[in-house]
Amino acid sequence: MTSPPSPPFEPANTLGRRPRLAVHKLSSCDGCQLALLNAGESLLTLAERFDIVHFAEAGIIDVDAEADIALVEGSVSTAEEAKRIQAIRARSRWLMPIGACATAGGPQALRNLADAEAWIASLYPEPQHIDARPTADAVAAHVHVELELPGCPVSTTQVLAALASLLAGATPFAEQDKVCLDCKRRGQVCVLVTQDAPCLGPVTVTGCDALCTSLGRACYGCYGPAENPEVATLAQRFAELGLDAEAVTRRFLFQQSGAEPFQQRVRAWHPKLQAGSATASADRGRDLASADRGSSMLSSMTSGMTSADRNLSMTSKEDDDD
Numbered sequence: 086m087t088s089p090p091s092p093p094f095e096p097a098n099t100l101g102r103r104p105r106l107a108v109h110k111l112s113s114c115d116g117c118q119l120a121l122l123n124a125g126e127s128l129l130t131l132a133e134r135f136d137i138v139h140f141a142e143a144g145i146i147d148v149d150a151e152a153d154i155a156l157v158e159g160s161v162s163t164a165e166e167a168k169r170i171q172a173i174r175a176r177s178r179w180l181m182p183i184g185a186c187a188t189a190g191g192p193q194a195l196r197n198l199a200d201a202e203a204w205i206a207s208l209y210p211e212p213q214h215i216d217a218r219p220t221a222d223a224v225a226a227h228v229h230v231e232l233e234l235p236g237c238p239v240s241t242t243q244v245l246a247a248l249a250s251l252l253a254g255a256t257p258f259a260e261q262d263k264v265c266l267d268c269k270r271r272g273q274v275c276v277l278v279t280q281d282a283p284c285l286g287p288v289t290v291t292g293c294d295a296l297c298t299s300l301g302r303a304c305y306g307c308y309g310p311a312e313n314p315e316v317a318t319l320a321q322r323f324a325e326l327g328l329d330a331e332a333v334t335r336r337f338l339f340q341q342s343g344a345e346p347f348q349q350r351v352r353a354w355h356p357k358l359q360a361g362s363a364t365a366s367a368d369r370g371r372d373l374a375s376a377d378r379g380s381s382m383l384s385s386m387t388s389g390m391t392s393a394d395r396n397l398s399m400t401s402k403e404d405d406d407d
């Protein structure tokens with residue numbers, strides 16, 4: 086989508102009133118709203134500095150309210166949501182999708198690689214009542230957005246920092262570093278090098294302060310692709326660790342199946358996807374699902390991500406630790 090330049094955000098001290106803040110929800114688990122609710126004392130400051138006009142998890146409901154800043158959690162997964170995001174855009178000066186669902190489709194974007202209609206028909210006795218689009222999309226696939234804050238869930242610190250910047254009339258900072266850089270800053274031992282763990286830190290944008298790797302666990306990429314990620318190189322490294330193509334593919338698509346750089350790995354793995362666009366079509370999904378390995382992979386992914394990921398040596402250890 087072509088993006089018009091974002092208007093400068095008028096600082097609160099010249100606005101003459103508290104900026105209005107809305108927190109909207111599309112298809113999601115509410116985890117990103119909860120990340121905001123978990124802000125502790127900062128939540129009280131937020132309520133002092135902003136006029137919170139809509140935030141369902143906090144009990145404030147006015148979905149049609151005009152807002153200076155709208156945070157949006159969740160992916161555009163239904164026809165109703167495709168209409169609603171247009172209305173939210175029209176009523177908001179600054180639109181900020183928060184979390185992996187809103188910035189890359191989230192786990193529900195796995196259906197983008199398959200035949201969603203067939204899934205619905207097999208799951209629901211009366212599929213005609215299900216309002217589900219063939220794909221689960223990032224918000225930016227439908228409307229212009231000013232800033233995306235990734236993560237599953239989004240980082241509370243990043244959201245608060247972005248809001249604080251806007252209060253001061255400054256453009257919020259968008260993180261560009263990779264998780265590896267946070268590891269180095271913290272002086273952590275690399276789990277990829279020392280434990281042969283399939284860590285996605287080299288291709289994942291940080292913002293989590295290297296949360297998983299600081300606990301000795303491999304990053305699974307929940308913040309999504311960093312700038313210029315060397316996906317093919319890392320995939321080759323995972324193969325050298327002993328992961329087969331299917332396991333490597335699952336690793337990249339576990340949380341970010343809607344992210345174009347990670348999808349490249351799928352297309353490299355399956356020749357039928359080579360010529361496709363970033364968002365897989367239903368036809369392409371049918372092609373993939375009809376191939377033996379593709380069918381195996383997709384059915385494993387949809388029957389339970391945990392069991393699928395358990396095939397990975399490092400993640401098996403992680404599951405044991407839980």
Ligand code: SF4
Pocket residue numbers: 113114115116117118158159183184185186187191192236237238239
């Ligand atoms: S990004 Fe993760 S935590 Fe946030 S709504 Fe989506 S699934 Fe939930």
Ligand code: SF4
Pocket residue numbers: 264265266268269274275276277278284285286287298304
């Ligand atoms: S543990 Fe992962 S994120 Fe940290 S330095 Fe190693 S590869 Fe990078």
Ligand code: SF4
Pocket residue numbers: 237264289290291293294295296297298303304305306307308309
């Ligand atoms: S280390 Fe990776 S998987 Fe863990 S929170 Fe950070 S980005 Fe997400």
